[in-house]
Amino acid sequence: MRPEVTDLEIRLLLEAIYERFHYDFRQYAIASIRRRLIQALTAMHCESISALQARILHDERAFPRLLAYLTIQVTDLFRDPEFFLALRQHVVPILATYPSLKLWIAGCSTGEEAYSFAILLAEEGLLDRTLIYATDINDDSLRKAQTGVYALDRLRQFILNYRAAGGTGSLSDYYHADQDNAVMAPELRRRITFADHSLATDSIFSEVQLVSCRNVLIYFDRELQDRALGLFADALCPRGFLCLGTKESIRFSAQAPRFNPMSVGPKIFRRVD
Amino acid sequence: MAARSTTASTSDARFDAVVVGGSAGALEVLRQILRTMPATTAVPVVVVLHLPPRPPEGLPELLARDCLLAVQQAEDKEPLQPGVVYLAPPGYHLLIESHRAFALSVDDPVHFSRPSIDVLFQSARDTYGGRLLAMLLSGASADGAAGLHEVAAVGGITIVQSPAASEAAAMPSAALALFKPTYVWTPAEMTKELPSLFAVRSSMLGSPA
Numbered sequence: 185m186r187p188e189v190t191d192l193e194i195r196l197l198l199e200a201i202y203e204r205f206h207y208d209f210r211q212y213a214i215a216s217i218r219r220r221l222i223q224a225l226t227a228m229h230c231e232s233i234s235a236l237q238a239r240i241l242h243d244e245r246a247f248p249r250l251l252a253y254l255t256i257q258v259t260d261l262f263r264d265p266e267f268f269l270a271l272r273q274h275v276v277p278i279l280a281t282y283p284s285l286k287l288w289i290a291g292c293s294t295g296e297e298a299y300s301f302a303i304l305l306a307e308e309g310l311l312d313r314t315l316i317y318a319t320d321i322n323d324d325s326l327r328k329a330q331t332g333v334y335a336l337d338r339l340r341q342f343i344l345n346y347r348a349a350g351g352t353g354s355l356s357d358y359y360h361a362d363q364d365n366a367v368m369a370p371e372l373r374r375r376i377t378f379a380d381h382s383l384a385t386d387s388i389f390s391e392v393q394l395v396s397c398r399n400v401l402i403y404f405d406r407e408l409q410d411r412a413l414g415l416f417a418d419a420l421c422p423r424g425f426l427c428l429g430t431k432e433s434i435r436f437s438a439q440a441p442r443f444n445p446m447s448v449g450p451k452i453f454r455r456v457d
Numbered sequence: 458m459a460a461r462s463t464t465a466s467t468s469d470a471r472f473d474a475v476v477v478g479g480s481a482g483a484l485e486v487l488r489q490i491l492r493t494m495p496a497t498t499a500v501p502v503v504v505v506l507h508l509p510p511r512p513p514e515g516l517p518e519l520l521a522r523d524c525l526l527a528v529q530q531a532e533d534k535e536p537l538q539p540g541v542v543y544l545a546p547p548g549y550h551l552l553i554e555s556h557r558a559f560a561l562s563v564d565d566p567v568h569f570s571r572p573s574i575d576v577l578f579q580s581a582r583d584t585y586g587g588r589l590l591a592m593l594l595s596g597a598s599a600d601g602a603a604g605l606h607e608v609a610a611v612g613g614i615t616i617v618q619s620p621a622a623s624e625a626a627a628m629p630s631a632a633l634a635l636f637k638p639t640y641v642w643t644p645a646e647m648t649k650e651l652p653s654l655f656a657v658r659s660s661m662l663g664s665p666a
Contacts, residue, residue, distance in 0.1 A: 212556060215552035220564070431546045
């Protein structure tokens with residue numbers, strides 16, 4: 185298929201999704217969207233993206249399936265342990281100086297990042313005065329995140345990450361295992377508010393001391409990336425922290441002057457006053 | 458005027474970008490290939506190498522040591538510049554967007570690999586069409602074969618390292634099982650033949666557009 189025809193079909197599909205379902209993928213990076221749509225085509229037995237568009241407009245059950253392809257992000261507890269180690273060593277001591285804390289995990293998917301922050305803050309004695317907002321656009325992901333249930337076969341990796349991230353106890357202190365699953369402890373869940381929020385269309389909802397948005401902005405085009413970084417800068421208190429993925433950069437963003445990089449290795453920035 | 462001077466850029470009429478993929482046994486071949494590229498190379502060179510999860514630091518520096526071009530790790534949203542060799546960052550897929558800037562992704566591995574050669578080649582094909590020079594080197598998986606085939610299908614120049622002269626033959630063999638590339642070369646042949654593909658063609662320099 186000719187790439188320019190495919191790209192036209194993709195633009196029309198994303199426009200249809202926006203008009204009909206109010207999910208705005210129109211400013212997502214097209215190369216990744218294209219790959220994910222081609223996977224969805226195969227799985228949903230559609231001949232072309234135009235056929236997929238007809239399908240989601242006429243078959244109510246089809247769009248949630250497609251949405252999973254467009255949004256689901258597989259991640260781990262304490263993904264990139266060196267990031268959480270740097271956070272523990274260099275950021276937590278500063279967070280500890282605030283009487284109460286609000287954190288925003290943007291693009292939380294199925295909740296792993298939010299629970300990782302909750303565990304880290306519990307170990308550092310800060311969780312009792314912390315509220316974590318964890319947001320995503322996919323309601324199915326948010327429901328899974330809310331239940332905090334993860335398959336047992338993922339635990340091995342979680343535990344390795346937890347240790348490498350400087351965990352001071354045992355990860356099993358933070359979940360109850362049944363036959364197939366690990367269920368995150370209610371004390372963690374109580375401090376996390378999972379909510380529907382779109383970086384493409386919604387505005388800020390609270391002042392926060394830290395935003396973590398790791399490996400989300402790489403899926404946005406530059407304009408949408410600028411919008412999201414602008415939201416983060418607006419939501420952060422002066423000198424508040426912004427955490428991005430290890431290979432993400434603000435170098436090409438118009439919002440770059442609003443942040444200063446910290447010199448601690450991983451991609452942690454502070455809002456300029 | 459500038460176009461006729463000795464500092465004029467190489468401008469092969471047939472390709473606007475070079476993409477290279479490889480795995481086990483490809484690093485040394487890549488070094489030899491990069492050594493053949495003239496300082497006047499007027500296209501970006503984009504490389505996906507399968508590496509261990511925690512690769513040794515300083516790979517760009519190692520490759521830059523005997524290469525006339527700048528070698529660096531690609532960054533998200535970075536526009537591709539001519540005469541620069543870009544390496545995919547470990548743990549991320551590297552894609553080229555239609556406006557010729559990079560995009561990264563942490564989508565699932567392809568052929569157990571992230572970065573995946575197929576992902577790079579397919580996005581490069583979508584962006585450059587047939588105006589692409591794609592090379593698949595030694596390697597122990599089938600990653601890259603399908604992507605290279607797609608580059609060939611739209612008229613790009615494709616080069617496969619000859620399996621017999623590869624430390625790991627699976628990757629080049631997978632490509633040859635799918636289609637007939639433009640060239641099947643040993644590393645020695647690559648070193649000998651690539652300069653002519655990259656050569657400054659003085660007769661063409663008057664009309665860079």
